[in-house]
Structure formats: C-alpha cells, structure tokens
Amino acid sequence: MGLSDLFEPDGIAVVGASKTPGKLGNDAMTNIQSYEGQIYPVNPSSSGSVFGYEFVDSVSKTNADLALCCVPGPALPDVLEECGEAGIGAAVIFAGGFSEVDEDGAQLENTITEIANKYEITLLGPNTAGYIIPHLDFYGSFVPRINEIETGNVGIVAQSGGVGVTAAFQLQREGYGVSAMFGLGNRANTGFAEIIPMLDDDPRTDVIALHIEGTDDVDNVLEVCQNTETPIVAFKVGEEEVGDFVQSHTGAPDQGNERYETAFSTQGLSTATSVTELIDAGRSLADSPTPNGPNVGLVTAQAGPGIMITDYLKQAGAEFPKLTAQTQEKVDEILAGITYKENPVDTGRPMPEFGDVVDAVARDENIDIVLVYEIYEDSLGYPVDELETLAQEVDKPVLFTVAGPNEALADERMQMEEVGIPTFDTPERGANAVAALIDSVTETE
Amino acid sequence: MGLSDLFEPDGIAVVGASKTPGKLGNDAMTNIQSYEGQIYPVNPSSSGSVFGYEFVDSVSKTNADLALCCVPGPALPDVLEECGEAGIGAAVIFAGGFSEVDEDGAQLENTITEIANKYEITLLGPNTAGYIIPHLDFYGSFVPRINEIETGNVGIVAQSGGVGVTAAFQLQREGYGVSAMFGLGNRANTGFAEIIPMLDDDPRTDVIALHIEGTDDVDNVLEVCQNTETPIVAFKVGEEEVGDFVQSHTGAPDQGNERYETAFSTQGLSTATSVTELIDAGRSLADSPTPNGPNVGLVTAQAGPGIMITDYLKQAGAEFPKLTAQTQEKVDEILAGITYKENPVDTGRPMPEFGDVVDAVARDENIDIVLVYEIYEDSLGYPVDELETLAQEVDKPVLFTVAGPNEALADERMQMEEVGIPTFDTPERGANAVAALIDSVTETE
Numbered sequence: 001m002g003l004s005d006l007f008e009p010d011g012i013a014v015v016g017a018s019k020t021p022g023k024l025g026n027d028a029m030t031n032i033q034s035y036e037g038q039i040y041p042v043n044p045s046s047s048g049s050v051f052g053y054e055f056v057d058s059v060s061k062t063n064a065d066l067a068l069c070c071v072p073g074p075a076l077p078d079v080l081e082e083c084g085e086a087g088i089g090a091a092v093i094f095a096g097g098f099s100e101v102d103e104d105g106a107q108l109e110n111t112i113t114e115i116a117n118k119y120e121i122t123l124l125g126p127n128t129a130g131y132i133i134p135h136l137d138f139y140g141s142f143v144p145r146i147n148e149i150e151t152g153n154v155g156i157v158a159q160s161g162g163v164g165v166t167a168a169f170q171l172q173r174e175g176y177g178v179s180a181m182f183g184l185g186n187r188a189n190t191g192f193a194e195i196i197p198m199l200d201d202d203p204r205t206d207v208i209a210l211h212i213e214g215t216d217d218v219d220n221v222l223e224v225c226q227n228t229e230t231p232i233v234a235f236k237v238g239e240e241e242v243g244d245f246v247q248s249h250t251g252a253p254d255q256g257n258e259r260y261e262t263a264f265s266t267q268g269l270s271t272a273t274s275v276t277e278l279i280d281a282g283r284s285l286a287d288s289p290t291p292n293g294p295n296v297g298l299v300t301a302q303a304g305p306g307i308m309i310t311d312y313l314k315q316a317g318a319e320f321p322k323l324t325a326q327t328q329e330k331v332d333e334i335l336a337g338i339t340y341k342e343n344p345v346d347t348g349r350p351m352p353e354f355g356d357v358v359d360a361v362a363r364d365e366n367i368d369i370v371l372v373y374e375i376y377e378d379s380l381g382y383p384v385d386e387l388e389t390l391a392q393e394v395d396k397p398v399l400f401t402v403a404g405p406n407e408a409l410a411d412e413r414m415q416m417e418e419v420g421i422p423t424f425d426t427p428e429r430g431a432n433a434v435a436a437l438i439d440s441v442t443e444t445e
Numbered sequence: 446m447g448l449s450d451l452f453e454p455d456g457i458a459v460v461g462a463s464k465t466p467g468k469l470g471n472d473a474m475t476n477i478q479s480y481e482g483q484i485y486p487v488n489p490s491s492s493g494s495v496f497g498y499e500f501v502d503s504v505s506k507t508n509a510d511l512a513l514c515c516v517p518g519p520a521l522p523d524v525l526e527e528c529g530e531a532g533i534g535a536a537v538i539f540a541g542g543f544s545e546v547d548e549d550g551a552q553l554e555n556t557i558t559e560i561a562n563k564y565e566i567t568l569l570g571p572n573t574a575g576y577i578i579p580h581l582d583f584y585g586s587f588v589p590r591i592n593e594i595e596t597g598n599v600g601i602v603a604q605s606g607g608v609g610v611t612a613a614f615q616l617q618r619e620g621y622g623v624s625a626m627f628g629l630g631n632r633a634n635t636g637f638a639e640i641i642p643m644l645d646d647d648p649r650t651d652v653i654a655l656h657i658e659g660t661d662d663v664d665n666v667l668e669v670c671q672n673t674e675t676p677i678v679a680f681k682v683g684e685e686e687v688g689d690f691v692q693s694h695t696g697a698p699d700q701g702n703e704r705y706e707t708a709f710s711t712q713g714l715s716t717a718t719s720v721t722e723l724i725d726a727g728r729s730l731a732d733s734p735t736p737n738g739p740n741v742g743l744v745t746a747q748a749g750p751g752i753m754i755t756d757y758l759k760q761a762g763a764e765f766p767k768l769t770a771q772t773q774e775k776v777d778e779i780l781a782g783i784t785y786k787e788n789p790v791d792t793g794r795p796m797p798e799f800g801d802v803v804d805a806v807a808r809d810e811n812i813d814i815v816l817v818y819e820i821y822e823d824s825l826g827y828p829v830d831e832l833e834t835l836a837q838e839v840d841k842p843v844l845f846t847v848a849g850p851n852e853a854l855a856d857e858r859m860q861m862e863e864v865g866i867p868t869f870d871t872p873e874r875g876a877n878a879v880a881a882l883i884d885s886v887t888e889t890e
Contacts, residue, residue: 162750163747249749249785302606304656348541375607
C-alpha cells in the first residue's frame with residue numbers, strides 16, 4: 001500500500017479542483033498550495049488555472065502519487081480506477097454518503113475499497129476532513145484556515161475529522177501545534193492500525209493522541225498500541241448510548257468503552273474524556289520525561305486551588321508520599337510559620353523563596369512527578385531560573401499551573417515552556433496533565 | 446452588623462498601609478486607589494503619603510466605615526478595638542494564622558470575633574485575599590493586578606480567596622468579568638449565609654457562583670440558597686480525602702460532598718466540579734432564560750464533536766426528544782441527503798442554511814434548550830442574524846459552541862454574546878453549560 005505516498009508525496013492531484021470560492025475543490029486547493037511538491041488541479045470541466053496551477057483533465061496527465069478527491073461519491077469508482085492506472089499510491093476521499101448512510105452507501109464503499117486494494121492505493125476516508133503535516137507545509141483538507149495550524153510534537157489520529165480539526169485548532173489557539181493530524185473517517189482500508197506505526201516512526205511526533213468512536217478491528221488496534229514506543233493517550237467516546245449517532249457518522253460499530261479502558265489501563269496507556277484533556281495529556285506526555293511512579297509532590301502558593309488539585313489527583317490514583325526528613329527540614333526552614341508544609345506543600349502566598357521550595361520537593365527521592373500552582377505576582381514573577389536548573393538536572397516531570405493576570409505572566413510562561421516545563425492554565429488542566437503521566441506508569445509498577 | 450459598609454463604604458482605612466512595594470499594605474493601597482470614596486492609609490510608623498494619600502496614625506483620625514487590615518494577627522485585637530471605637534462597621538482581615546493553624550490561632554480568632562461582635566463589625570476573613578466589586582471600582586485585595594478585572598454579571602462567593610481570584614482572573618482572561626468576588630476565608634462572623642442574600646439583592650448579579658470547602662452552618666447555608674431568587678451554581682470540593690488540607694486552609698470542617706449534592710439537586714441548584722465548569726455554568730445561567738425542561742435540541746455542523754456533546758449531555762440527564770413532524774419536515778427539506786438529521790441534527794458541514802436549521806429546532810415546542818456546534822468557515826460565517834432574531838422571539842436558552850480559527854471567529858462570537866447567546870469554545874464546555882441549565886430545572890418538574 002502507498003502509506004509512504006500519504007506521508008511524503010512528491011506530486012498531488014486535486015481531483016475536482018475548482019476556481020469557485022466556497023467549493024470543496026477550491027478550499028482544498030487553497031490549503032494545499034503551500035506544499036513544495038507538484039500540485040495538479042484535475043478537472044475535465046475546467047480550463048485555465050487556479051492559484052497559478054494549470055488545470056489538467058485527467059490524473060493520467062500528472063506525476064502525482066497522492067490524490068485529494070473533491071468529487072461526490074458516485075464519481076469515485078471511475079476516479080480511483082484512473083488513479084490506479086496512473087500509479088497513484090494514496091487517495092483522500094472527503095465525500096460522505098457511504099457505509100455511514102445506508103446499504104447503497106455501504107455497497108459503494110465496498111466498490112471503492114476493492115478498486116483501491118486492487119491498485120494498492122492507501123485510502124484515507126471516505127467521509128473525512130483530511131490530514132495535515134505542518135512541518136511539510138502539507139494541508140490536505142478542505143477546512144478553511146487549517147493551514148494556519150503550526151508544527152508541534154503532538155500527533156493526532158482522530159476517527160472523526162471534525163474532532164481532529166477541533167483539537168488541532170485548540171492547540172493552535174493556545175500557542176502550540178501538531179506534528180500531524182489525521183482524520184480517519186470510515187477507514188475503508190486505512191485506520192488506526194496503519195497510521196499509528198507511521199507516527200511512531202516519525203521523529204517529530206512525541207506523543208500520539210487518539211480519538212476513537214469504535215472500530216471493527218479492535219484487537220488489532222490494541223495490539224498496535226501495545227507495540228508503539230511513542231506514548232499514547234486515547235479518548236474513547238461513548239459513556240452513554242450514542243451508538244446510532246456514531247454508526248451514522250463514521251460507520252463505526254457501537255462499542256462500549258470498557259473493553260478499551262481495560263486494555264488501555266493494562267497497557268499503561270493514558271486516557272482522556274474530552275478534547276481538552278486529550279491535548280493536555282498529549283502535551284504533558286510529549287514534553288515530560290517518563291515518571292518512575294505515581295508519587296506526586298504538589299507545591300502551591302494558594303491553598304484553595306491546591307486542595308482542588310489534590311482532590312482531582314487522588315481520584316486519578318496519585319499518591320502524595322511524605323517528603324524525606326532532609327527535604328522536610330529544608331522546606332520547614334523556608335516556610336517557618338506556614339500551616340500546611342508537608343506534601344502537598346502550601347506556601348501560603350507567593351514568596352521570593354518559592355522556587356527553592358519547588359527545587360527541594362523536586363529533588364526529593366520520594367517524589368516522581370512535581371506539580372506547581374501559583375497565581376502570578378509581578379514583583380516576584382515565576383521561578384524560571386530554578387525551573388530551568390531543575391529541568392536540566394532532574395529527570396522527572398515538573399509541570400506548572402499558571403493563574404492570574406494572563407498578559408503579565410505570558411513571557412515567563414513561555415520561558416518555562418522553552419526549558420521543558422509544560423504549563424497549564426486552570427487547576428483541573430494541571431491536574432489532568434499529571435493524571436496522564438500517572439496512567440503512563442501503571443505498566444511499569 | 447455592617448454588611449452595607451462592606452458593600453458600599455464611604456471611607457476606607459487601610460490599616461498597615463505601606464510605601465514599600467511588595468508589602469501587603471502597599472499592594473492593598475495600589476488596588477484600592479480607584480475607589481471613589483475617601484481612602485485613609487493608617488500607619489503610626491509612617492509619615493508623608495502613599496499614592497498621594499496622607500498617612501494618619503490611627504483609624505480614629507478617619508471617617509472610614511470599612512477597614513482593610515494589612516497587619517499580622519497578633520496586632521488585630523487592638524486594631525479592631527480601635528475600629529469599633531471609631532465606628533467602623535466592616536473590616537477585612539487578610540492575615541492568616543488563626544483557627545486554620547492551631548489552638549492558639551483558634552483562640553486569637555475567638556478574641557477578634559468577640560471584639561467584632563461587640564462593636565457589630567462585619568468581619569471578612571481572617572485568612573482571605575479580600576473582595577472586589579468592579580462596577581464600583583472597588584478592589585479590596587492585596588492580589589496584584591486584581592484591579593484589571595472588569596464588571597460582569599457573575600457574582601463569586603468563594604470560601605478560598607485563592608479560588609475566587611483564580612476564577613475571576615479566568616473570566617477576565619476569557620473576556621468576561623464579575624459583578625463581585627468575595628473570598629470568605631475563615632468566616633469569623635460573615636460567611637455564605639450573609640453574603641449570598643446581599644448578592645441576591647444586587648441587580649448587577651445575575652448568577653451566584655459558590656466555592657465551598659465545608660461549613661459548620663451547613664443547614665443555614667442550604668436554607669439561604671433555597672430562599673435565593675438569583676440562580677446559584679455551587680462547586681463543593683472534596684470527592685476524596687482532603688480533609689486535613691481543608692482544615693488547615695480555612696479552618697473548615699471535613700465534610701463529604703453528598704449532603705450538599707443531595708440538597709442542591711433537590712433544590713434545583715446547579716453544581717460544578719471545576720473552576721472552569723463553575724464559571725461556564727455561571728455564564729450560562731446568568732445570560733439565558735430559565736428553561737422549561739431538560740429537552741435539548743442539538744444542532745451540529747460536525748458529527749464527531751456532536752457525538753461527544755450528546756454523550757456528555759446524556760450523562761448529565763438531558764433528553765433528546767424527537768422533533769415535531771413540522772420541524773422535521775423543514776429540517777429534512779434543508780438537509781436532503783444528510784445522514785443524521787433527527788435530533789441531534791447533524792448538517793454534515795457548515796452550510797448557508799445552517800442558521801435556518803438552528804431556527805427551526807429552536808422554535809420546536811418539544812425543545813427546551815438549544816445547543817449549537819460549528820467549526821467556523823470564513824465564507825459562511827456564523828448565523829448571527831438568525832440567532833439575534835431567535836434571542837428576541839424565542840424565550841429559551843440558545844447556546845453556541847465555537848471552534849476553529851479563533852481570530853477569524855472572534856468578531857462574530859462577540860456579536861452573538863451581545864445579542865444574548867452565550868458562547869463556549871470546546872465541546873465539553875458547551876455541554877457543561879447546558880448541563881447547568883438542566884440542573885436548574887429539576888425543581889420545577
């Protein structure tokens with residue numbers, strides 16, 4: 001199959017390309033322009049050019065190895081035959097109207113899958129928003145402005161293109177990006193089991209974030225996950241009865257979550273229950289060393305949010321071990337008169353020595369993961385220097401939860417990110433990010 | 446008691462005011478300056494002025510009715526005696542070191558409470574970050590930059606000042622504000638039962654958002670909630686064992702959540718389990734008409750996020766009734782060929798008629814609450830006109846979940862907010878906002 005043509009095509013045929021703004025074939029042309037490979041707008045009814053690319057009337061007139069198919073379902077058998085004859089190795093099918101709709105649609109999906117298999121064409125879709133690989137300036141999608149999403153180290157594989165797009169835009173909005181985002185759609189011959197290993201081999205992907213509605217090849221998918229070295233976080237949708245809606249969406253079987261959850265927890269995979277949790281867990285796993293255990297050291301400058309975080313983390317299986325006598329002595333010295341200075345350590349307010357407290361807790365041998373919460377104060381700032389030293393000298397996850405006046409703290413937040421301290425901006429997001437790390441160590445215990 | 450002196454003081458004594466940046470008494474002076482009443486920095490060890498206000502050496506030399514006490518605990522009995530003699534009706538005690546620490550602290554708290562009660566002084570605190578009332582330009586807190594928080598219609602009453610500050614800054618960051626934010630701290634003689642009725646009477650407060658760690662007067666608090674006309678959303682912390690940390694924080698008893706949850710659900714109060722949920726529920730309840738029932742009409746332009754939202758809402762007790770034949774006919778006409786057009790209604794992609802679909806569903810008599818999800822596309826925009834008409838003509842909550850390129854959608858998002866359509870920016874936040882509305886109707890069924 002042409003999986004490599006999906007990941008790094010030399011030439012791209014946009015079948016059904018259009019000059020008319022708002023049309024799928026025009027939106028797809030808009031997004032794919034930035035790619036450095038050859039671009040061929042294919043449309044027998046069009047002449048002239050679109051965005052400077054000359055129309056051709058057939059894929060046979062191109063040197064493409066990837067086709068972005070912007071045509072309706074009924075046209076696809078012919079288009080795919082033509083693609084196969086032209087030696088194209090991968091095709092993206094945006095159109096819906098297949099197995100997710102009715103028996104006729106399922107029949108049509110079978111037909112195009114057989115054609116694709118005959119020519120060994122890797123089919124992404126049908127019924128997908130497509131995929132993007134920002135570091136290649138590759139945006140194979142009709143979604144307007146998706147080409148504004150930048151490069152990051154989170155690889156998203158979403159059964160729903162809409163969810164993949166939603167997650168990628170949220171990362172972008174919050175200042176991050178993706179290494180790749182794949183919307184799988186109906187998974188005619190390419191699904192989780194094919195894409196995950198490719199991302200596992202991609203040096204730019206430091207975590208794989210999955211959105212799963214349900215798959216027929218669940219054993220296979222779970223086995224692939226087990227054999228993946230890159231950390232994985234998975235969001236399996238469907239606590240309640242949403243089976244008919246799911247079936248109508250990506251033609252997925254209606255599957256409860258238990259089978260996945262049991263397998264994931266046994267395999268030490270992290271799980272999420274929302275898009276926000278998925279991307280936060282992704283960032284946390286991508287940017288942190290693997291922790292040795294579930295022992296959290298929490299340092300907070302404000303008790304109330306610290307109590308919330310403690311509560312969330314206990315629900316997530318965190319342990320809050322006692323600090324060693326040596327650490328406790330250091331902390332006691334700094335926090336003379338403060339009320340709650342055992343782990344969790346509450347400094348009462350931000351203070352000049354706040355970074356020293358974080359440092360002492362992070363170096364404690366009883367602690368596997370450090371989480372910090374502090375409302376920003378201009379006159380003190382955040383302990384960026386101490387955190388930079390820690391990130392260099394201590395091989396443990398250290399995460400920072402910011403709060404307060406956002407503009408004031410933005411610079412120091414970015415500095416912390418740059419030295420490898422993932423930051424989060426609400427108590428629950430910081431806690432969820434740590435929960436993902438705790439999930440990831442279950443297997444090694 | 447001088448509750449009214451807390452809510453609209455004529456003159457304010459800042460006891461322990463300081464010229465030294467970074468000191469509590471300087472931070473408090475910085476924030477209180479914008480208030481139009483008289484400001485009196487009180488400090489017998491200082492002379493000259495701070496921010497243009499002349500120091501006085503005693504509260505007896507002022508016409509203050511509110512004292513912001515920036516002095517350590519041991520100084521407070523004398524300060525409060527002096528305040529009482531001077532006729533001051535309300536005092537905020539920032540200092541910690543009272544009942545949350547040890548027996549001596551509890552003794553000191555008893556002493557200051559007795560003094561306050563003798564003079565009928567309303568005490569906010571001790572052990573609080575203070576309170577703010579932005580529409581009065583009143584910022585009675587030492588927290589730097591808290592005076593950047595603007596006026597909104599959510600009134601926050603937080604047992605932890607740190608949580609109140611965190612929530613208020615999050616609202617600010619996201620473009621909203623608060624009508625007031627009270628950090629209660631140890632609640633020496635003023636707690637939920639005293640502040641809630643004041644906010645209930647405040648025409649600027651359209652919802653009261655509570656953060657509760659635990660209270661001795663739980664029956665009283667629940668009764669006050671029951672008698673409040675303004676919608677309430679409550680976040681009771683403590684699913685797990687966090688009792689010792691809670692006790693050390695605001696001297697609160699260790700209480701499980703069940704008692705609160707049972708009472709709240711019986712009373713038709715909404716509940717939250719995070720700061721984000723608290724503020725989203727607050728915005729939703731503040732800006733929406735009260736729904737008649739839990740029947741949700743979901744209109745989504747993308748199936749995947751729509752499935753998630755359906756899943757969350759079913760967990761929250763939502764019903765997804767069939768649309769009336771008349772509505773379904775309209776929807777079928779617009780969405781010919783689309784797969785899932787019964788409630789939830791999936792339009793497959795954004796489309797020019799998207800607003801018409803929302804309109805049809807919102808006018809359906811089977812529907813009590815409408816939630817919309819749509820990834821933004823420039824060429825189509827959001828259905829602002831249709832939503833404006835709906836907000837004028839249909840007396841039901843209509844909420845909109847935005848996604849996509851944030852800068853592109855910002856203007857239209859603001860336009861929707863302005864016509865009374867609350868907007869949220871992730872699938873789970875939109876769903877949680879609706880869940881709060883569903884909670885609020887339980888009592889009327």
